[in-house]
Amino acid sequence: MQNIYFTPGPSALYFTVEHHIKHAIKHGITSISHRSKEFEKIFKKAESNLSELLNLPDNFQLVFTSSASEIWEKITDGLIKNKSLHFVNGAFSQKFASVVKNLGKQADIIASAWGDLPDYSLEKSGPYDVLAITHNETSTGVKTPLSAIKSVRQGYPEAIVAIDAVSSLPIINFDYSQIDTVYASVQKGFGLPAGLGVWLLNDKAIEKATLMREKQQLRNSYHNILTLVEQAKRYQTPSTPNILGIYLLSQVAQDMITRGIQHIRNDSVYKAAILYNMLEKHDILKPFVGDKKLRSETIIVIDSGDRTEDLINFVAKRKMIIGEGYGPLKDKQVRIANFPTHSKEQFEMLVDLIEKFE
Amino acid sequence: MQNIYFTPGPSALYFTVEHHIKHAIKHGITSISHRSKEFEKIFKKAESNLSELLNLPDNFQLVFTSSASEIWEKITDGLIKNKSLHFVNGAFSQKFASVVKNLGKQADIIASAWGDLPDYSLEKSGPYDVLAITHNETSTGVKTPLSAIKSVRQGYPEAIVAIDAVSSLPIINFDYSQIDTVYASVQKGFGLPAGLGVWLLNDKAIEKATLMREKQQLRNSYHNILTLVEQAKRYQTPSTPNILGIYLLSQVAQDMITRGIQHIRNDSVYKAAILYNMLEKHDILKPFVGDKKLRSETIIVIDSGDRTEDLINFVAKRKMIIGEGYGPLKDKQVRIANFPTHSKEQFEMLVDLIEKFE
Numbered sequence: 001m002q003n004i005y006f007t008p009g010p011s012a013l014y015f016t017v018e019h020h021i022k023h024a025i026k027h028g029i030t031s032i033s034h035r036s037k038e039f040e041k042i043f044k045k046a047e048s049n050l051s052e053l054l055n056l057p058d059n060f061q062l063v064f065t066s067s068a069s070e071i072w073e074k075i076t077d078g079l080i081k082n083k084s085l086h087f088v089n090g091a092f093s094q095k096f097a098s099v100v101k102n103l104g105k106q107a108d109i110i111a112s113a114w115g116d117l118p119d120y121s122l123e124k125s126g127p128y129d130v131l132a133i134t135h136n137e138t139s140t141g142v143k144t145p146l147s148a149i150k151s152v153r154q155g156y157p158e159a160i161v162a163i164d165a166v167s168s169l170p171i172i173n174f175d176y177s178q179i180d181t182v183y184a185s186v187q188k189g190f191g192l193p194a195g196l197g198v199w200l201l202n203d204k205a206i207e208k209a210t211l212m213r214e215k216q217q218l219r220n221s222y223h224n225i226l227t228l229v230e231q232a233k234r235y236q237t238p239s240t241p242n243i244l245g246i247y248l249l250s251q252v253a254q255d256m257i258t259r260g261i262q263h264i265r266n267d268s269v270y271k272a273a274i275l276y277n278m279l280e281k282h283d284i285l286k287p288f289v290g291d292k293k294l295r296s297e298t299i300i301v302i303d304s305g306d307r308t309e310d311l312i313n314f315v316a317k318r319k320m321i322i323g324e325g326y327g328p329l330k331d332k333q334v335r336i337a338n339f340p341t342h343s344k345e346q347f348e349m350l351v352d353l354i355e356k357f358e
Numbered sequence: 359m360q361n362i363y364f365t366p367g368p369s370a371l372y373f374t375v376e377h378h379i380k381h382a383i384k385h386g387i388t389s390i391s392h393r394s395k396e397f398e399k400i401f402k403k404a405e406s407n408l409s410e411l412l413n414l415p416d417n418f419q420l421v422f423t424s425s426a427s428e429i430w431e432k433i434t435d436g437l438i439k440n441k442s443l444h445f446v447n448g449a450f451s452q453k454f455a456s457v458v459k460n461l462g463k464q465a466d467i468i469a470s471a472w473g474d475l476p477d478y479s480l481e482k483s484g485p486y487d488v489l490a491i492t493h494n495e496t497s498t499g500v501k502t503p504l505s506a507i508k509s510v511r512q513g514y515p516e517a518i519v520a521i522d523a524v525s526s527l528p529i530i531n532f533d534y535s536q537i538d539t540v541y542a543s544v545q546k547g548f549g550l551p552a553g554l555g556v557w558l559l560n561d562k563a564i565e566k567a568t569l570m571r572e573k574q575q576l577r578n579s580y581h582n583i584l585t586l587v588e589q590a591k592r593y594q595t596p597s598t599p600n601i602l603g604i605y606l607l608s609q610v611a612q613d614m615i616t617r618g619i620q621h622i623r624n625d626s627v628y629k630a631a632i633l634y635n636m637l638e639k640h641d642i643l644k645p646f647v648g649d650k651k652l653r654s655e656t657i658i659v660i661d662s663g664d665r666t667e668d669l670i671n672f673v674a675k676r677k678m679i680i681g682e683g684y685g686p687l688k689d690k691q692v693r694i695a696n697f698p699t700h701s702k703e704q705f706e707m708l709v710d711l712i713e714k715f716e
């Protein structure tokens with residue numbers, strides 16, 4: 001029996017990936033030129049499948065990077081003229097703000113304690129180029145209610161709303177009319193090998209970048225937001241991309257469409273519920289996030305205190321691998337991913353096992 | 359029978375890659391955390407294998423990016439304070455110079471016609487932070503004699519000598535005492551799926567970047583030259599990397615060590631020789647690069663004029679895929695890769711076939 005990875009990323013491969021990799025090798029997909037018609041077909045199919053899976057409006061453009069953290073840099077260089085506003089409640093939301101500052105722009109921060117939600121009603125004196133919202137803080141397992149995104153957008157109608165959906169897609173059904181750009185990594189919810197960032201931008205975001213370029217405010221790097229967009233409109237990339245990753249994304253998105261995204265999302269709610277319910281009654285363990293409305297479905301963080309290592313080893317004996325806490329909470333918490341590849345049966349096994357931990 | 363890819367990149371997978379991918383999936387290597395000890399072992403093994411394969415001196419550090427063209431940006435931001443000097447004889451050497459200019463630094467150029475070698479004896483008024491030499495111009499099939507690298511280095515002893523070895527490694531046995539930094543992509547000579555850049559830096563290059571950071575001349579991006587180096591010294595990366603790619607590189611480097619790098623290099627010379635010799639006598643086709651000393655072993659470019667499409671289709675009927683010319687020469691030339699994965703037998707078949715083209 002092989003290990004089952006419930007780690008928060010990289011996580012378990014989507015269960016069809018091995019098959020698709022074999023197919024890709026057999027049919028030379030790893031050897032085709034990224035300037036060929038065959039590659040353009042793969043890119044186009046990835047775009048149409050992702051668009052269908054996420055029910056994207058027509059005004060969104062898909063581009064590829066090598067990671068989500070690369071996108072932090074591209075947003076800073078291409079969408080932030082002066083200043084961004086960051087809602088910070090964990091390591092990843094903080095890192096984006098640091099990237100902006102390190103690149104010489106201003107980053108205002110509205111922060112909360114880890115495990116909590118920043119005050120989305122707080123008013124700051126803008127104007128802001130970008131509002132940076134981490135939908136799902138992978139370090140803490142806090143999710144941002146979609147209503148908060150809507151309300152903060154109303155406060156700064158000019159700003160580009162940028163959503164870090166690294167561990168949210170494709171589970172969360174975003175209202176894309178409230179979002180201008182959203183990005184994710186493929187090694188989490190999509191269940192692919194790491195090494196590909198997925199970035200969606202609407203026309204408002206592209207227009208903003210275009211205006212910045214006209215005014216020479218956009219950093220004219222080889223892989224900037226607009227070179228990526230302009231190449232992507234022709235189903236191309238500025239340099240040789242992770243072709244295998246793009247192919248696998250296309251195939252897995254198709255598989256998820258076939259399975260039914262609503263079905264996958266319903267399963268996700270069920271799997272999260274049985275884990276949180278068990279934790280509520282557990283003698284030793286408890287959910288880190290107190291407020292039920294803020295509990296992430298996809299990254300479930302458990303306060304395990306000085307029993308953390310014991311817990312990880314306890315489930316590892318049954319070939320189930322769960323993640324450590326993040327950063328300062330590394331030794332005090334575990335993090336469990338609930339992604340589309342994790343079946344209800346696997347989750348039930350895991351929940352039953354953790355229930356017995358004493 | 360499957361296609362055999364002689365395209366200049368992405369090219370055919372190294373013949374052991376499929377096996378290694380299966381092993382990686384079976385053993386959960388795509389699912390391990392990039393912050394785990396297991397990942398550090400993989401990185402360390404990749405470094406020691408590559409170091410042995412290339413016979414690297416101890417003062418070189420390996421870091422990973424997502425592509426070689428990303429490295430152009432990182433060199434510009436982290437090693438070029440004011441000005442670089444570029445030897446330009448094709449599309450890729452030109453692109454690097456453009457990247458430098460677009461990022462606001464000065465880039466002097468010594469250029470030649472495509473198919474020729476820039477004048478390496480020409481003296482320009484520096485000082486230069488970086489000398490950019492494209493060892494093997496993938497767009498034209500011109501290789502730079504190693505003696506030229508040595509002589510130009512003597513002219514500018516302060517400068518960092520940066521070698522684009524995208525389609526040179528691991529075939530070319532560089533004298534690393536004459537080089538400060540060298541970079542490649544894995545989808546060419548290493549025969550891996552695209553999506554990983556390999557970057558080697560010596561202590562002189564790292565010291566230069568460190569000095570630039572102290573003087574606040576280094577662009578403080580999330581993935582800059584020094585964050586990459588500092589993480590790599592602990593066998594880590596700033597963000598989730600292409601873990602599968604790093605694993606495959608490690609394994610393929612090991613396979614090449616086992617096979618014997620000198621053996622692989624001897625085969626490479628043989629394969630190039632039989633193709634060039636046949637072309638010398640061909641009625642219709644001829645080698646693009648006239649000067650034999652400048653003819654690349656790894657990228658062999660053929661003047662095929664208005665018969666280009668015919669030639670590509672002629673060999674494709676036998677399941678052999680060769681590349682188009684690059685850029686303006688797309689319809690007038692073909693490019694053939696001669697990489698370690700291409701066996702002598704495959705090359706003999708290809709040469710016999712092209713010989714019959716009329």
